[in-house]
Amino acid sequence: MSNNLPNQPLSGVRVVDFSRVLSGPYCTALLADMGAEVIKIESPAGDDYRHVAPFKNGESALFTQVNRGKKSVVVDLLTSEGQKAVRHLVTTADVVVENFRPGVAARLGIGWDELSVLNPSLVFLSISGFGQTGPWANKAAYDVIIQGLCGLMSVTGQPDGPPTLVGEAVADVVAGLFGAWALITALFERERKGGRNAAGRYIDLAMFDSMLSLMVTSTTSSLFTEETPVRVGNRHPLSAPFGCYAALDGYFSLAVLNNKLFSKLCKVIDAESLLNDDRFITDSSRNQYESILRDHIEKWSRLRHVVDIISIFESEGVPCGPLLDVVQALSSEQVKSRNMLVPLEDHRLSPQCLVRQPAIFGGLSQVRLKHAPRLGEHTHEFIS
Template sequence: MSDKLPNLPLAGVRVVDFSRVLSGPYCTALLADMGAEVIKIESPTGDDYRHVAPFKNGESALFTQVNRGKKSVVVDLRTPDGQKAVRHLVSTADAVVENFRPGVASRLGVGWDDLKSVNSSLVFLSISGFGQTGPWAHKAAYDVIIQGLCGLMSVTGQPDGPPTLVGEAVADVVAGMFGAWALTTALFERERKGGREAPGRYIDLSMFDSMLSFMVTSTTASLFTGEVPMRVGNRHPLSAPFGCYTALDGYFSLAVLNKKLFSKLCKVIGAEHLLSDERFATDLSRSTHESILRDYIEKWSGARNVAEIVSVFETEGVPCGPLLNVVQALSSDQAEARNILVPVEDRRLPQQHLVRQPAVFSGVVQTSLRRAPKLGEHTRELLS
């Protein structure tokens, strides 16, 4: 694996990564994209994601995406030699990331108390389902469990339908993003206080906590009104018209958040008489009578193609867009202009592209991503 990096913000930062599957590896993939040297510690059988479909040329798509740019070291943490090897690596590191269940890292000899003794400036991030404390701390946590417990499923789906799982492992990914933010925040603090001479930090990050922080609309509405947010289907829970609507050949989304935009919408659909109707005088009243507004909009849009609808609304300055599938989104002109798909330098996967982290830094041109490592590829290099 090439170590040639552009001028990336985290170049020179070393992270020892004990995490596996998704939340932790996604966190450290973001760090690797920004130049950090991420040393992935794997068991002799490797991360579970190495064995999860879909596969291409024998390589797991999921493992490749969330372990790009890392180095792999195989260590058996259940042995004294394995623990000794890991302690040596940690003594040279800036940060550690793990996503074991609470207590497991300590039983393996790689917990915070074990490793800060060999590196007092260490930033140590623990990602778990429910955090290190609380009555649920030792519960098993997978994305579907967290989505159910945090309330996300309860507000997703049609009003007369069942709670619905979001079509992405959002709890894992959100925790990974918060993890990368928390870890770099702690590293920034350490640098301001003396770098390697300053004390480190322990960070306890919960997927459950992360999702409650992520759900801004639902939690805030509940806290301010005392009401229980419920499913509202393909619309915004608080504003209208603000959601997904039917066209002749598909679907489109609208975002009307003020009276000026509502006036423009009514003009476009030929329903200007609604402007003098008290039921639609405010955003709150429009939300209350959303179903009536939907009927007016879809009576007009149901006779027109999505492309025509989007063009008309955009011309009038009303935020509107078509609903794309994933392939269409990845191949869109916007995705191409933003270079969101970056080639990965990997002989095992010729001409393969991956989705990069989304932030664009001035002075940094990301022309390729470093590949995911073979199992144990860097063991000899890093432990010799």
């Protein structure tokens, strides 16, 4: 089987990708990064993300980021000819990914029941908002809707403010991550059972379910205590002092999770009398009186610059950090040393970098990221 990166872990794996916008494309971008040949099936109008700003030289930044390294094949799935073409292509594939609403793939003739007959070893992933079953299965699913329904917004924001949307399309991205994990798991299972001579597997993945799985602190706390988690602002809901605090010229974060660290903190801020106060003996009690601790910390920190606060705390072994904006984070020495920004091989956008997938595989050199395809760029390679 052909592939772009013959020495990568997923070289030889062919993915037929019917997904669009974010959750599915992010999933398959991760596979492409590792050498899988991802064949993106697009309608004549193309993926909606091709038309979403911001743009550079006419190319969408978002489309470029989540469709790097793929091949674009234009097929009209509403025609019998289009369905015949993709069914033939699927017979050569290891993986199919789709993120239509439940039932749409079947109506287009590309559902699991139809394609698994043609290719019994196929691993098939369906990503949807709420899964293929349940009373919400056919609800419209966008990130803001999922964030609201899973409870994430209810625990995000200031206590006296409204529920707050997380500043990233986290539900889509998390579903993409879990999708890639599920596909690799199923491919590993198939490989152990005989590779392409073994039976494949169908995977039903919901954005809603993915978010509940992500929300470890909130869901576990609720299940164990039968209490409803609430918004606590820029602090940890269960520990203290553990959150963001004000300085003379900005904000910084602290993570004090045990008595040893609390003792060091009190020494730094000249508040060692707190160590003999029964209200602050345990992490749980400190959380109960978090506002009092905050007053003590900020009485000290508001007189000092962030850079000086970080220096003092780090010298004493107290976990802390400044609050950076996105530009500062991307330009940090840490990002540079980890080579997180990888050059994109695309003459349309050169010079341009993208954020790479985060795992570093020992003995495997970091490759340059392949360009996102032009609409229909590879149609003639696969469709006669």
